[in-house]
Amino acid sequence: MTSIVLYCRPGFxxxxxxxxxxxxxWNEIYGYLELTKKEGVVFFHLQNSDDGTKLIxxxxxKRLIFARQWFLTLTDKIELPSFNRVETIVEALGxxxxxxDLRMETPDTNDGKELSKFCRKLAVPLRQQLRKHKxxxxxxxxxGANLHALFxxxxxxxxxxSLGTNSSPHVMGIHRLKFPSESPSRSTLKLDxxxxxxxxxxxxxxxxxxxMRAVDLGSAPGGWTYQLVxxxxxxxxxxxxxxxxxxxxxxxxxxxxxxxxxxxxxxxNVHWLVCDMIEKPQRxxxxxxxxxxxxxxxxxxxxxxxxxxxxYQQVTNDLQTMKDIFADHQVKYEIYAKHLYYxxxxxxxxxxxxxxxxxxx
Ligand SMILES: C[S@@+](CC[C@H](N)C(=O)[O-])C[C@H]1O[C@@H](n2cnc3c(N)ncnc32)[C@H](O)[C@@H]1O
Numbered sequence: 172m173t174s175i176v177l178y179c180r181p182g183f184x185x186x187x188x189x190x191x192x193x194x195x196x197w198n199e200i201y202g203y204l205e206l207t208k209k210e211g212v213v214f215f216h217l218q219n220s221d222d223g224t225k226l227i228x229x230x231x232x233k234r235l236i237f238a239r240q241w242f243l244t245l246t247d248k249i250e251l252p253s254f255n256r257v258e259t260i261v262e263a264l265g266x267x268x269x270x271x272d273l274r275m276e277t278p279d280t281n282d283g284k285e286l287s288k289f290c291r292k293l294a295v296p297l298r299q300q301l302r303k304h305k306x307x308x309x310x311x312x313x314x315g316a317n318l319h320a321l322f323x324x325x326x327x328x329x330x331x332x333s334l335g336t337n338s339s340p341h342v343m344g345i346h347r348l349k350f351p352s353e354s355p356s357r358s359t360l361k362l363d364x365x366x367x368x369x370x371x372x373x374x375x376x377x378x379x380x381x382x383m384r385a386v387d388l389g390s391a392p393g394g395w396t397y398q399l400v401x402x403x404x405x406x407x408x409x410x411x412x413x414x415x416x417x418x419x420x421x422x423x424x425x426x427x428x429x430x431x432x433x434x435x436x437x438x439x440n441v442h443w444l445v446c447d448m449i450e451k452p453q454r455x456x457x458x459x460x461x462x463x464x465x466x467x468x469x470x471x472x473x474x475x476x477x478x479x480x481x482x483y484q485q486v487t488n489d490l491q492t493m494k495d496i497f498a499d500h501q502v503k504y505e506i507y508a509k510h511l512y513y514x515x516x517x518x519x520x521x522x523x524x525x526x527x528x529x530x531x532x
Contacts, residue, residue, distance in 0.1 A: 172247060173220035174202075175227065176321060176331060177238040178343045180510060181211040181279050186483040187237035188213045194235065200226050211279035212321070213238075232337055236486055236508045236518055239344025242274075242319040242331035251326050257297050260320065261304055263330060269308045270332060271315035273298055276343050277322050289325050345512045351397070355415035359394035360513040362445060365472050366398070368511060369521040378470065384441045386468065388431035388458075389448030393418045399443065400424060407441075409434045432458060436467055444468035449476055456489040456520075460496040463504070463524050470523040475508075477516050486518055493522065502526050 175195075179187035184206040192204060192215065200222040205214040217223050223243040232241060246263050275290040275297075277283035301307035301318070308315065316332045323329070339346075346367060348360050370378055381403025387396045391412030399406045400423045408414050409427045418424050427434055431448050444462050446455060452475035459471045475489050490508060497504045503526035510518045 172244075173217050173223045174205075174244045175215040175217070175223060176242050176244060176319075176329065177213040177215065177235075178240045178276070178279065179211055179213060179237045180239070180512075180514075181209045183237050183482070183510060184208060184210070184213050186510075187235075188215070189483045190235055190237050191215045194230055195222075195226055198226065198229060209280065210283075227334055227337060232339065233507060233509075237483065237510045239510070239512065240333070240339045240341075242317070242321075242333040242338070244329055244331040246330045248323065249328050249330070251328055253326075256293060257300050260297060260328065260330065261300050261306065264301075264306055264318075266304055266306060268332070269306060269315070270301075270318035271308055271310070271335060272317045273301060273307060274317055274319045274342050275322070276319060279343065279345075286322055286325065290320075290322055347512070351401075353417065354394050354397040355392040355418065356394035358447060359397050361447070361474065361511065361519065362395045362398040362472065364511045364513050365519045365521065368509060369472070369507060369519075378442075383443060384436075385443035385445065386434070386436060386441050388434065388444070388446040389450075390414060390426075393424075395445050395447055396424055399445070404443065407434075407436065439466050441468045442470060444471040444473070446471070446473035452476055452485060452489045453492060456492050457496070459520070459522060460493040463522060464496060464500050464502070470521070472519065472521050474514065474517045474519050477518065479516075482516075490520070497524070 177187050177191055188204040188206050202215050202217040205216060227243050249263055251259055275294045277286040277290060314335045316334055317338060319331045319333060321329045346364055348363055350357060350360060366379060379402050383404045385399045385404045386407045388409050390396050390408035391410035391414055393415040396406050396408045396418055400418060400421055406424045407427060408424050409429060409431045411428050414426045448455060455473060455475060459473055462468050463471060475486060477485055486508060490506060493506060502524050504524050506522040508518050508520045
């Protein structure tokens with residue numbers, strides 16, 4: 172059976188499954204789901220095996236909110252013997268296809284963490300053998316296919332591949348970042364990851380540059396503001412709560428103790444609006460769209476906090492609300508949402524307008 176395997180945050184398997192099923196159906200591709208709660212892995216078993224290659228080509232991973240990474244299976248579960256594991260894997264692959272990278276993966280659970288030590292050890296001889304048989308090609312081609320080996324235990328593996336052009340460059344789609352000790356809160360990693368994920372490397376200098384003005388709604392104690400300050404921006408930080416002294420001392424931050432829904436910049440010179448307010452996601456989505464439509468900011472990066480139930484439906488509705496507002500104002504826009512590694516019960520959204528703003532009275 173051919174399946175798409177998707178990785179998500181443990182606890183979000185239902186959302187990840189509902190999303191792939193819906194977005195595959197838009198492309199007339201159907202299948203059924205197999206998922207185990209809290210394992211962070213979803214299997215989408217395809218009704219028609221030939222649809223797998225089509226789906227991983229036409230559906231951008233970037234368009235999936237809850238999947239961090241995915242691959243298309245090449246094999247069913249393979250039972251591994253206690254000896255000759257490497258040979259068994261090499262044999263199962265055959266020599267018909269070549270891959271540019273090998274990803275050793277496990278479910279994102281405590282057992283999976285233990286298993287990853289075993290995977291690290293096995294990776295060395297496996298890579299050597301794959302190179303010897305020319306199944307793994309020399310490094311350097313980012314556009315080739317990645318070979319995925321998902322270990323369910325030391326005795327069970329599933330093999331598959333993803334396209335270099337439509338997959339995450341990180342193992343299991345997880346971009347681990349170092350917590351900067353000067354930041355006043357761990358939330359800082361969310362905005363750092365969001366900038367790295369949503370803004371392409373070659374555009375970061377222009378779109379995240381020193382001297383830009385930014386507004387941070389729901390800023391206290393200042394983890395997100397810290398990310399803006401460290402990039403040289405001047406920040407209006409809006410929150411009734413106190414901001415870290417260390418940030419105020421930089422001279423780059425002005426603190427407004429007021430409601431984030433009432434704050435407006437005095438000039439149209441703000442590039443970034445960021446928002447981490449714990450508020451109803453519909454309210455936040457509307458506010459973000461209004462800022463963009465009125466030209467109060469050029470780009471917005473914000474979190475939508477999710478309720479416990481109906482989380483996929485909730486995000487879809489919130490994004491639709493924003494798209495409707497943009498459509499009403501006849502502007503072209505770009506909007507992407509992702510459940511990032513450092514996000515918890517929330518997703519991060521990036522939005523900006525692509526066409527000039529019509530005049531709004
Ligand atoms: C998750 S915390 C923000 C953490 C911050 N991003 C950081 O990295 O340090 C949410 C903040 O939103 C603020 N908040 C909630 N509703 C707000 C509102 N209507 N206006 C302004 N701030 C609000 C809270 O006071 C709280 O400090």
